[in-house]
Amino acid sequence: MKKILGIILIIIGFCLVVIIKIGPSKETSWLFKYGELPPILAGAAILIPGMIMYNKNR
Template identity: 75%
Template sequence: MKKTLSIIMIIIGFCLVVIIKIGPSKETSWLFAYGDWVPMIVAAAIIIPGWIMYKKSR
């Protein structure tokens, strides 16, 4: 279960990174209300614990 949850967290984090790289559009403009740093911090806050959980469950 932990491995599945960690993989889901990593995928969600990478999706946020892709959205950041593509840039704001009409659908994702709410992510960029405070600039690029907020989505980058949120993506890191999702990816890092997911990566740690994945490494521990291996």
């Protein structure tokens, strides 16, 4: 179960990183309300624990 949760967190974090890399569009403009730093920190806060959970339960 923890491995699946880790995979889900990795996917969500990766999607945030892709959205940040593409840049703001009409649909994702709410992410960039305070600049690019908060989405980058949110992506890291989701991606890093997901990778740790996945690697521990591999």
